[in-house]
Amino acid sequence: MVGTGKRERIAIRRIDNLAARQVTFSKRRRGLFKKAEELSILCDAEVGLVVFSATGKLFHFASSSMKQVIDRYDSHSKTLQRSEPQSSQLQSHMDDGTCARLKEELAETSLKLRQMRGEELQRLSVEQLQELEKTLESGLGSVLKTKSQKILDEISGLERKRTQLIEENSRLKEQVTRMSRMETQLGADPEFVYEEGQSSESVTNTSYPRPSTDTDDCSDTSLRLGSK
Template identity: 45%
Template structure:
C-alpha cells in the first residue's frame, strides 16, 4: 500500500515537472519570438538609417558639384568681364607689354571681322537694291504696255464712233459736210461751213 502511494506521488511530481517544462518552453519560445521581432525592427531601422545616410551623402556630392560649377562660372565671368573692359581701353595699367600685344592682335582681328561683315552687308544691300530696281523697271514696262493697249482701244472706240456717225448720215449730207470743210473756201465761208457741219452732229 505504501509503495502504491509513493508510485502515485512520483507520477504526480513527474506530471507537475512536465507541466513546468512546457511552461518554460512556451516562455522561452515567446521570448525568442519577441527577440526576433526586435531584431527585425532593429535591422529595418538600420537599413532606413543607411538609406538616409546614402541620400544625404548623394545630396552632399551634388551640392559640392554645384558649388564647383558656380565657382568656375564666376571665375570665367570675371575673366571675360576684364577682357571686355580691356578691349574698351579700360584698366590697362596692370597689363604688361606681352598682354598689350595680345590685346592689340585681338582688336585687329576683331576690326578685320567687323570690316568683312560690313562689306558683306553692303554687297547684300546693293544686290537687294538691284533686285528692287529690276522689279520696278519690269512694273513700269508692264504699265507702259497697258497704257499702249488702252490708247489703242480708245482709238478704236473713236473710229467706231465716227463710222457710226457717218453711217447715220445720207450720202448728200456727207457730200455737203465735205464741201463745207473743203480748204478751197475763204476763211469766212470756212468758219460758216464748219459751224454748219458741226450742227449736223447735234
C-alpha cells in the first residue's frame, strides 16, 4: 500500500493526556532548539532560548552563552527606555497592563468553558463543583424549556393542517356526491319516463298497438262460397 505522503494536521490546543503531553513537549522542544541552532549558524545571529516545562523544569539554548545574551537584551532594553519619552513609556505600560489583563480574562474564560465541557475538573473544590453544577442545571433548564416550546408550536401547526385537510376532504365528498346524483339523473332511459298525468296502460297501448282482426274478410268469403 502506497502512502499519500501527507501529514495529518494536529489541532493546536492543550493536550489533555499527561503522557502524550510530555512526549509532545520533549519532541517539540528538541525541534525548537534545533531550529534555533540552525538560525544562529546560517544567519550568524545571537540566539538565546529559555523554556520552562509544566513541572517547572528549565531548558535553555544559547548560541554563545546565556548570560551574554541576557546582558545584551537588558542593555538594549535600557537603551530603548532612555530613548522613549516618559509619556510613551507610560502608554506602553498601560498597553502592557491592558494586554496582560485581557490575556488573563481570556485564559480564565477558556478554562471555564473547558470545565463546563467536563474537562480539567481535578483542580476544583467541592464548592466550585457545586457552583458549576448549578450553572449547568440552569442552562439545561433553559434549553429544555425552549425545546418544549418549539415542540408545542410544531404540534399546533400539525393540528391546524389536520383540521384543514378534514375540511377539504368533506368538501370534496360533497362535490362527488352531487356529481353522482347528476350522472344518475342524466343516464335514465327517456322511453320509460311517463309523462305527467298519463297512466301506464295508455303508455302501453300507445307504444305497443294491438293487431287488427280479419272477421270481415272471413264473412265475405263464406257468402261467396254459399252463392255458388
